[in-house]
Amino acid sequence: MLLVPCPHCGPRNSADMSYRGEASSRPDPASTTPAQWRDYLYMEHNPAGWLRENWYCSSGCRRFFTVERHTVTSEFREPPLPGSKTALPLSKTAEAGAGTDQQGGEK
C-alpha cells in the first residue's frame, strides 16, 4: 500500500486516489515539432528514482495535486517550485541514457 500525502486530506491510502501519470510541462504548440508532441503525449521517463507525478484525490477532497515519488522506495516529497533548477526537461527521449534522473539530477 502507498501512503500518498494529499495536501488537503493528509496521508491517504492510494486506493482513495487516482494516479494521473507523470507530471511534465506542456510544450508550446506554436513552436513544437511532431516528434516533441509525440514525446509529450506518449513517452514516459520511468526512472528508478525520483519521479514527479500527478494524483487525483478521488475519494477525498477531489482535487488534483503534484508530488514527487521515489519509484524504488515509494518515499514521497513535495515537488520543487515551478521554474526552479530541478524542473522537468521538455523532451523525454532526449535524456534517455544521459545519466540523469527525471529532475535533471545525477542518478
Add this chain to the structure above:
Amino acid sequence: MAEPEFRSSVTTLTATPAGAPALTDESALTKASVRAQVGASPLGVDFTRTAKRDGVLIAAIRPDEWLLLGSANDVEALLATARFDASVNRIDITHSRLCLRLTGARSASALEKVCSLDFDDTMFPDGATGSASVAKVSSDLIRDDIDGEPSYLLLADRSFGQYLYDAIHDATTEFADAL
C-alpha cells in the same frame, strides 16, 4: 410544480442485532450543497469541521464544498439569510444522495472494517468530517454524536444505497452481544 415525492434507495432494512451499532436510513433529510472557491468560507466553517446553525448541520466536506443537512424549511431559511457573493453555487442534492447514520459505542470499530480513515477520538472527534472510500464507494463521513454516544453520518451517491447499507450492516454484526 409540486415537490417530487422522496424515495430512498435503501429498500430493505435489516434489524440491528442486540448490542451492535444501529444503522438507520436518514436519506429523507434535506441536503444542500454550497460550492465556492478554495480558500473562501461563505458559511464560516473550516474544511474538515462541522457546525450547527438554526437546526442545520453544516459540514465542510471539501476545501471548496459545504454540505447542509436538516429539515427543508430550516435549510431553505439558512440559505435565504446567508450572504453569498455571485461566485457561490447552491444546489439541492436531496434526491441524489444517500444518508445513513451509524450510532453506537462500537460504530468506529465497525467503520474501520470498511474504511481506511482513522476514527480514533483524537483523529476524528465529534464535529469532524472527512471523505474516503467506504466499502469501495466514495463517501462523505460526518461525526455527529447524539447525547455523548458516537454517531456517524455517511453520505454517498444514492445508486449505491442498498449495497452500502448491506455492507455496513454486515460490518456491524460482529459487535452484537454473544448469544
